[in-house]
Amino acid sequence: MSRLERNWQYAEQYPTETDAQVRARRLSLELGVEPVSRAIAAQLSGLVAATATTAICELGTGVGVSGLALLRYAPEATLTSIEIEAEHLRQARTVFADAGIAQSRLRLIEGDAAQVLPRLNLEAYDLTVIDADPERLLDYFETALQIVRPGGTIVVPNAFAHGRVPDPAARDTVTRNLRDLLATVGDSTAIAPVLSPAGDGLLTVTRLNG
Numbered sequence: 092m093s094r095l096e097r098n099w100q101y102a103e104q105y106p107t108e109t110d111a112q113v114r115a116r117r118l119s120l121e122l123g124v125e126p127v128s129r130a131i132a133a134q135l136s137g138l139v140a141a142t143a144t145t146a147i148c149e150l151g152t153g154v155g156v157s158g159l160a161l162l163r164y165a166p167e168a169t170l171t172s173i174e175i176e177a178e179h180l181r182q183a184r185t186v187f188a189d190a191g192i193a194q195s196r197l198r199l200i201e202g203d204a205a206q207v208l209p210r211l212n213l214e215a216y217d218l219t220v221i222d223a224d225p226e227r228l229l230d231y232f233e234t235a236l237q238i239v240r241p242g243g244t245i246v247v248p249n250a251f252a253h254g255r256v257p258d259p260a261a262r263d264t265v266t267r268n269l270r271d272l273l274a275t276v277g278d279s280t281a282i283a284p285v286l287s288p289a290g291d292g293l294l295t296v297t298r299l300n301g
């Protein structure tokens with residue numbers, strides 16, 4: 092194992108998760124729903140805490156592993172999360188209840204993010220997480236930029252598309268979408284991008300004021 096691989100593995104194993112997170116992660120893997128990695132979950136928790144985020148929107152609830160991370164250190168925060176699969180959402184409700192998250196902090200919406208996202212209030216969210224349907228990533232990102240407030244942030248887990256983005260031989264649609272997004276946000280003067288190698292990559296983009 093190379094030094095960089097050891098660093099990556101160490102960062103993945105470092106975070107301590109709550110019992111509810113451990114159970115949710117196990118359930119997610121059993122159901123074949125890929126959750127955010129432990130290092131990414133920790134980054135989401137830390138980001139929310141560091142920025143005093145209160146209004147969060149998420150595309151792709153899964154069974155709630157990322158949702159638990161987002162709400163972990165933010166007792167005032169509310170989570171609007173969109174999920175197309177009724178069964179995933181049903182499991183997520185159980186996961187959130189099991190973790191003692193009050194229902195008043197959750198708005199779980201069953202539906203296609205492509206339909207639901209454009210109906211959300213503009214500039215209403217401090218943070219938007221895009222973790223659904225990577226084929227439509229560019230459309231989601233465009234709309235997410237409108238629903239986050241100036242100074243707000245968009246995060247994209249799996250920004251390496253299972254390692255394909257850095258592989259010049261990979262040219263599938265999802266990989267190309269991610270490369271296009273990385274190039275666009277890298278060139279923009281209106282947003283500040285950060286690409287972390289945690290998990291399968293985490294792109295964090297902050298919409299600059301003004």
Ligand SMILES: C[S@@+](CC[C@H](N)C(=O)[O-])C[C@H]1O[C@@H](n2cnc3c(N)ncnc32)[C@H](O)[C@@H]1O
Pocket residue numbers: 119124125126127150151152153154155156157158173174175176179202203204205222223224
């Ligand atoms: C990678 S999983 C999300 C994992 C979750 N964020 C977590 O870390 O626990 C992607 C989820 O997006 C959902 N999904 C796929 N297409 C969708 C769409 N068009 N609208 C909303 N959700 C969608 C899938 O059913 C799946 O539950």
